[in-house]
Amino acid sequence: MDTVVCVKHVPETAEADLVIRADGRGIEEKNLTFDINEADNYALEEALLWKEKYGGSITVITVGPEDVNMTVRMCVAKGADRAIRLDDPKFAGSDSYAIAKILHAALKDMKFDVVLTGIQASDDGHGQVGPILAQMLGLPHAACVIQTEVLEEGKRARVHRELEGGLHEVVEIALPAVLTIQTGINEPRYASILGIRKATKKEIELSGMEALGLKEDEVGEAGSKTRLEELFPPPVGERAQILTGTPQETSAQLIGLLKDKGVI
Amino acid sequence: MGDVFVLAEHRRGELREVTLEMLGKGRELAGQLGGQLKAVLLGHNVDAFARKLANQAHEVLVVEDKRLENFNAELYQKVLASLLTEKKPTLTLIGHTACGMDLAPSLAAELNLPLATDCIGFEFENGRLLAIRERYMGKLQSRVSFKGSEQYMATVRQAAFPIRELEPLSGQIVSVESPLTEEARRKKFIEYVEAAVGEVDITQAEIIVAVGRGIKEKENLAIVEKLAQVIGGVLAGSRPVIDAGWLPPDRQVGQSGKTVKPKLYIAVGISGSSQHLAGMKNSDTIVAINKDPHAPIFNVATYGIVDDLFKVVPALTEQLSSGS
Numbered sequence A: 001m002d003t004v005v006c007v008k009h010v011p012e013t014a015e016a017d018l019v020i021r022a023d024g025r026g027i028e029e030k031n032l033t034f035d036i037n038e039a040d041n042y043a044l045e046e047a048l049l050w051k052e053k054y055g056g057s058i059t060v061i062t063v064g065p066e067d068v069n070m071t072v073r074m075c076v077a078k079g080a081d082r083a084i085r086l087d088d089p090k091f092a093g094s095d096s097y098a099i100a101k102i103l104h105a106a107l108k109d110m111k112f113d114v115v116l117t118g119i120q121a122s123d124d125g126h127g128q129v130g131p132i133l134a135q136m137l138g139l140p141h142a143a144c145v146i147q148t149e150v151l152e153e154g155k156r157a158r159v160h161r162e163l164e165g166g167l168h169e170v171v172e173i174a175l176p177a178v179l180t181i182q183t184g185i186n187e188p189r190y191a192s193i194l195g196i197r198k199a200t201k202k203e204i205e206l207s208g209m210e211a212l213g214l215k216e217d218e219v220g221e222a223g224s225k226t227r228l229e230e231l232f233p234p235p236v237g238e239r240a241q242i243l244t245g246t247p248q249e250t251s252a253q254l255i256g257l258l259k260d261k262g263v264i
Numbered sequence B: 001m002g003d004v005f006v007l008a009e010h011r012r013g014e015l016r017e018v019t020l021e022m023l024g025k026g027r028e029l030a031g032q033l034g035g036q037l038k039a040v041l042l043g044h045n046v047d048a049f050a051r052k053l054a055n056q057a058h059e060v061l062v063v064e065d066k067r068l069e070n071f072n073a074e075l076y077q078k079v080l081a082s083l084l085t086e087k088k089p090t091l092t093l094i095g096h097t098a099c100g101m102d103l104a105p106s107l108a109a110e111l112n113l114p115l116a117t118d119c120i121g122f123e124f125e126n127g128r129l130l131a132i133r134e135r136y137m138g139k140l141q142s143r144v145s146f147k148g149s150e151q152y153m154a155t156v157r158q159a160a161f162p163i164r165e166l167e168p169l170s171g172q173i174v175s176v177e178s179p180l181t182e183e184a185r186r187k188k189f190i191e192y193v194e195a196a197v198g199e200v201d202i203t204q205a206e207i208i209v210a211v212g213r214g215i216k217e218k219e220n221l222a223i224v225e226k227l228a229q230v231i232g233g234v235l236a237g238s239r240p241v242i243d244a245g246w247l248p249p250d251r252q253v254g255q256s257g258k259t260v261k262p263k264l265y266i267a268v269g270i271s272g273s274s275q276h277l278a279g280m281k282n283s284d285t286i287v288a289i290n291k292d293p294h295a296p297i298f299n300v301a302t303y304g305i306v307d308d309l310f311k312v313v314p315a316l317t318e319q320l321s322s323g324s
């Protein structure tokens, strides 16, 4: 099984204070830490498990600036064989469609059995790149994949798609195909110290717009089909009544409120 | 021109709620666009659905085909590509569900249409349609415009729009011939698999203590377990806690887990992503304990404590056990 894993380097925002940039169309990234997108980490692990079981190779590919090398190297440290970074100043402002276009340019002449992406990126939450890439490559796809099984020596795969409320749908899909991977499909490993050491020396293949045979109007904002006009804080609705004080004080207040309401 | 199409989603003999939510919003949007609202129904033996949809749409386009009995993105894409090319609706709405996520992006790419996913609102600015969607897991929102095109697509978040009691429309049911000529070649539906039934049914609990990624390590679960015990509740979790294997799958609250509506829901170290909120936001009383004052969970909580859970949870447990 030769697998391509698309990985995105994303800011960790769950615990961070987000500051909207002056132009209103992005956030200040200076004080944020970045890491591999959560679902992409599961996608990489799925590829590593297949490699252990069926042999073959793993290529990780990303569209992003130089800082992204950190995430790509971590994938190499865990066992990816080849690393590709696609970068060009012209790529700035690409939406999911344009990102898929860039990935497509790099993958269209490559040989592989499966392309894996995450179900969605945690920053933009689009959930678009995988299926669009499949369409561009002329391949079938399955989104929201939570279990996989390779059949007939890699001619087909039987996958579980996660639906709502704990229900799964089992589908069989012809390979090569694109699968978008949901979190929880496996238990992602940690990189070994030796792996990390080796990965620092790994060459990351770099290609820009021209090398990929792309034109200016196919990438960046020009090649995008949607435009983020403006970011804004969510409207404040009926917010919670916030209890203040030491943990002892807030606990006591809460217990009082819950007792008054007859909840406990 | 100006028509809004809404793709009806159904599964195992039931029309899914997101369909009616989209029809409610879709009627308003069709009015603003000066067009008609049309429901698009693909399936096999779906007359009853068609009649129900006709109540809430100016027209129902029905594609009846045995091959469309169960959702299959490959076949749905074929049918919709042909329908949208012929009818050219201005806006097509599809649910942001597991089906919509499998279907909409590749369909839009095939038709070369702009697509905004997981939309929670729509606005018009000088006659131009803008989609509202979240970013950074709900910490910010954004306005998104569609690139110069006569046709757009959007997927709509489940439960983002209420099912409205609107005046019935008694729309016409129009049957459209299926463009399918063969079975799906590359993607075959095999079967549905139900979630395994666990030992505890959290949907029956009156009090739930739910724990999220903020708990950091499996070992730390003991402190929330203790709280659940003294308050007489059951322990549940957000997805990362289940993904990590710290709690069994039947304890997951949210869109892909259980929907609960207890008397009291205590969310500990949970940020409040839309997928989590989908499973608990209708609880009677919600308490959130989170150190981030901007965590979206505080938008649905009744009471909030902005502090370190490792200090608050033990204090709360201690007072509850000494007080009783």
Ligand SMILES: Cc1cc2nc3c(=O)[nH]c(=O)nc-3n(C[C@H](O)[C@H](O)[C@H](O)COP(=O)(O)OP(=O)(O)OC[C@H]3O[C@@H](n4cnc5c(N)ncnc54)[C@H](O)[C@@H]3O)c2cc1C
Pocket (backbone or CB within 6 Å): A014, A015, A119, A120, A144, B137, B211, B212, B213, B214, B215, B237, B238, B239, B240, B241, B252, B253, B254, B255, B256, B257, B258, B268, B269, B270, B271, B272, B273, B274, B275, B276, B279, B289, B290, B291, B292, B295, B307, B308, B309, B310
């Ligand atoms: C298709 C799909 C379906 C999904 N279904 C579900 C679902 O059913 N259920 C679900 O839950 N998720 C679901 N998710 C995942 C969802 O998007 C979020 O990733 C998840 O809900 C986040 O869980 P969390 O709040 O525990 O973690 P995070 O978002 O990482 O939040 C952790 C929180 O803990 C707080 N915290 C950290 N340390 C402390 C401390 N010491 N004291 C106090 N607070 C602290 C942080 O401030 C933060 O707010 C789904 C995603 C997708 C794409």
Ligand SMILES: Nc1ncnc2c1ncn2[C@@H]1O[C@H](COP(=O)(O)O)[C@@H](O)[C@H]1O
Pocket (backbone or CB within 6 Å): A006, A007, A008, A009, A037, A039, A040, A061, A062, A063, A064, A096, A099, A116, A117, A118, A119, A120, A121, A122, A124, A125, A126, A127, A128, A129, A130
């Ligand atoms: N810049 C990128 N480089 C490589 N892969 C990406 C990039 N952006 C998105 N992807 C892949 O596409 C998936 C879905 O992203 P999105 O459509 O942005 O939600 C991610 O989980 C990644 O696997």
